Amino acid sequence: xxxxxxxxxxxxxxxxxxxxxxxxxxxxxxxxxxxxxxxxxxxxxxxxxxxxxxxxxxxxxxxxxxxxxxxxxxxxxxxxxxxxxxxxxxxx
Amino acid sequence: xxxxxxxxxxxxxxxxxxxxxxxxxxxxxxxxxxxxxxxxxxxxxxxxxxxxxxxxxxxxxxxxxxxxxxxxxxxxxxxxxxxxxxxxxxxxxxxxxxxxxxxxxxxxxxxxxxxxxxxxxxxxxxxxxxxxxxxxxxxxxxxxxxxxxxxxxxxxxxxxxxxxxxxxxxxxxxxxxxxxxxxxxxxxxxxxxxxxxxxxxxxxxxxxxxxxxxxxxxxxxxxxxxxxxxxxxxxxxxxxxxxxxxxxxxxxxxxxxxxxxxxxxxxxxxxxxxxxxxxxxxxxxxxxxxxxxxxxxxxxxxxxxxxxxxxxxxxxxxxxxxxxxxxxxxxxxxxxxxxxxxxxxxxxxxxxxxxxxxxxxxxxxxxxxxxxxxxxxxxxxxxxxxxxxxxxxxxxxxxxxxxxxxxxxxxxxxxxxxxxxxxxxxxxxxxxxxxxxxxxxxxxxxxxxxxxxxxxxxxxxxxxxxxxxxxxxxxxxxxxxxxxxxxxxxxxxxxxxxxxxxxxxxxxxx
Numbered sequence: 001x002x003x004x005x006x007x008x009x010x011x012x013x014x015x016x017x018x019x020x021x022x023x024x025x026x027x028x029x030x031x032x033x034x035x036x037x038x039x040x041x042x043x044x045x046x047x048x049x050x051x052x053x054x055x056x057x058x059x060x061x062x063x064x065x066x067x068x069x070x071x072x073x074x075x076x077x078x079x080x081x082x083x084x085x086x087x088x089x090x091x092x
Numbered sequence: 093x094x095x096x097x098x099x100x101x102x103x104x105x106x107x108x109x110x111x112x113x114x115x116x117x118x119x120x121x122x123x124x125x126x127x128x129x130x131x132x133x134x135x136x137x138x139x140x141x142x143x144x145x146x147x148x149x150x151x152x153x154x155x156x157x158x159x160x161x162x163x164x165x166x167x168x169x170x171x172x173x174x175x176x177x178x179x180x181x182x183x184x185x186x187x188x189x190x191x192x193x194x195x196x197x198x199x200x201x202x203x204x205x206x207x208x209x210x211x212x213x214x215x216x217x218x219x220x221x222x223x224x225x226x227x228x229x230x231x232x233x234x235x236x237x238x239x240x241x242x243x244x245x246x247x248x249x250x251x252x253x254x255x256x257x258x259x260x261x262x263x264x265x266x267x268x269x270x271x272x273x274x275x276x277x278x279x280x281x282x283x284x285x286x287x288x289x290x291x292x293x294x295x296x297x298x299x300x301x302x303x304x305x306x307x308x309x310x311x312x313x314x315x316x317x318x319x320x321x322x323x324x325x326x327x328x329x330x331x332x333x334x335x336x337x338x339x340x341x342x343x344x345x346x347x348x349x350x351x352x353x354x355x356x357x358x359x360x361x362x363x364x365x366x367x368x369x370x371x372x373x374x375x376x377x378x379x380x381x382x383x384x385x386x387x388x389x390x391x392x393x394x395x396x397x398x399x400x401x402x403x404x405x406x407x408x409x410x411x412x413x414x415x416x417x418x419x420x421x422x423x424x425x426x427x428x429x430x431x432x433x434x435x436x437x438x439x440x441x442x443x444x445x446x447x448x449x450x451x452x453x454x455x456x457x458x459x460x461x462x463x464x465x466x467x468x469x470x471x472x473x474x475x476x477x478x479x480x481x482x483x484x485x486x487x488x489x490x491x492x493x494x495x496x497x498x499x500x501x502x503x504x505x506x507x508x509x510x511x512x513x514x515x516x517x518x519x520x521x522x523x524x525x526x527x528x529x530x531x532x533x534x535x536x537x538x539x540x541x542x543x544x545x546x547x548x549x550x551x552x553x554x555x556x557x558x559x560x561x562x563x564x565x566x567x568x569x570x571x572x573x574x575x576x577x578x579x580x581x582x583x584x585x586x587x588x589x590x591x592x593x594x595x596x597x598x599x600x601x602x
Contacts, residue, residue: 020532024188031248037358038382040112040358040412040413041358041359041412044359044412044418044446044541045418046418047446047451048444048446049318049319049324050321050323050324050417050553050601051549051552052552053552053553053601057553058232059222060219061219061222061223061226062230062232063231064566065230065232065261065262065263065269066232066234067372068261068263068294068296069234069259069261069269069271069294070271071296071302072302072304072350073317073318074293074318074352074363075350075351075352075363075364075365075406076109076352077299077352077353077354077361077363078296078298078299078300078352079299080354080358080361092215
């Protein structure tokens with residue numbers, strides 16, 4: 001039990017450090033690249049289980065939560081999830 | 093001579109405008125001198141004339157010199173004044189220039205401000221402002237609601253049913269998400285019944301690892317996690333291996349490690365899920381027998397049960413740009429001791445394929461339960477379904493409204509079945525509910541079902557679903573019945589009558 005707690009605490013610490021580094025702002029060119037990939041992925045990845053829902057259905061901050069949920073639910077690769085998120089948010 | 097001189101002098105003085113320029117006392121003095129000179133001249137006309145004349149000339153010279161100085165002084169004064177005027181004019185010109193420049197700048201700034209106001213804030217600025225306004229604790233509500241009409245011929249049942257499943261998402265930051273699903277349905281003869289099928293914390297460790305802890309949909313195969321929401325499932329009912337006689341528990345309580353990665357071109361992915369949970373348990377009272385139903389969730393693990401260990405891997409071989417569609421191939425397993433020294437093992441394979449309007453999916457799974465006092469409880473289940481969206485079908489000569497109606501249709505067909513050695517009579521539940529027709533023909537050791545569906549899509553997440561089920565159970569197997577006794581009676585199950593059912597559901601994903 002103690003070992004599990006130590007492992008979990010270590011994982012959480014590493015997560016915090018990693019996420020702090022990862023949270024840097026992305027450049028405009030990266031954003032455009034993500035958008036283009038997202039436009040290709042959105043109709044296929046979403047439609048594999050259900051109809052792809054338009055970006056206008058939710059506010060950008062809601063898409064942040066929904067894409068996190070879908071990344072877990074469908075095990076989406078993180079980079080592809082970011083691309084779909086960028087595409088959906090740009091619909092506003 | 094003196095008179096002549098006087099006249100000349102007077103004339104000279106007047107001709108030069110002397111009196112206008114000289115001061116008063118000087119004029120009077122000069123006149124006096126001239127008059128006195130004239131009177132004296134009568135006496136001493138000879139000698140005195142020349143000296144007086146010189147005197148007068150000196151005076152005149154002096155006056156001329158004064159005049160020159162005065163003129164010089166005036167000219168200097170005029171010069172200075174002209175310089176001052178020029179300096180003032182320069183200054184004025186500079187002020188005018190500065191004023192014009194300021195006016196131009198003001199005008200430009202005003203125009204820019206006007207443009208900015210007309211254009212409004214940029215989306216990113218607005219998003220930032222709106223996010224600030226909402227605060228950091230932001231909840232997102234998603235989920236689904238379904239209203240059903242259900243008819244079953246064998247039980248002569250026709251009823252309405254309702255189910256509501258909101259999903260609450262709380263995103264704390266980029267790496268932490270909380271999720272809860274509350275299910276509210278209306279059981280027969282009672283008020284609303286609430287359950288909590290999902291309540292998890294999701295920690296995003298990195299791009300390839302997510303920890304999920306809590307009560308979650310069983311990540312076995314594709315069904316419970318990805319296909320069970322009302323508006324996601326193309327049919328009203330679940331396929332038999334995931335329906336009334338499920339082979340694996342629908343939800344479980346534990347911890348998962350999961351993630352995905354792109355291994356090749358865009359679309360070529362791989363994903364995995366591993367989990368430890370409370371594991372499967374069965375309705376094993378008053379004693380374990382073959383065919384008992386799997387409990388829906390093992391919320392609190394009793395001491396006689398071991399942990400459940402599960403794993404799933406899925407592989408996506410087709411690149412997105414190949415134009416061949418998207419294919420998923422998966423394999424899953426769940427294992428654990430459901431009772432002291434008695435194992436439960438299950439495994440399954442699944443596929444899903446999507447290409448344009450065509451979608452197909454299918455699974456095969458089987459479960460083994462080691463029994464303490466009899467032969468093993470083996471079960472197998474499968475389903476395959478195909479649907480085709482008519483949104484790209486050209487309808488010649490059809491009215492626009494008719495064509496629009498047809499473009500919203502999606503016909504479907506599904507075949508599913510389960511094989512098990514027995515069924516427990518006491519567990520049979522024929523009361524219909526959302527997503528379940530209540531047909532007794534499903535509660536057999538070898539149920540088979542052919543389901544025809546016709547979905548009408550009002551919006552991407554709003555669908556009116558119609559399903560016609562043919563229940564075609566095969567003969568064989570046994571029926572156990574406790575009927576209040578501690579030991580069951582066992583009888584062979586003969587032929588079971590076929591049945592059909594019709595379900596119509598309006599499902600809204602929000």
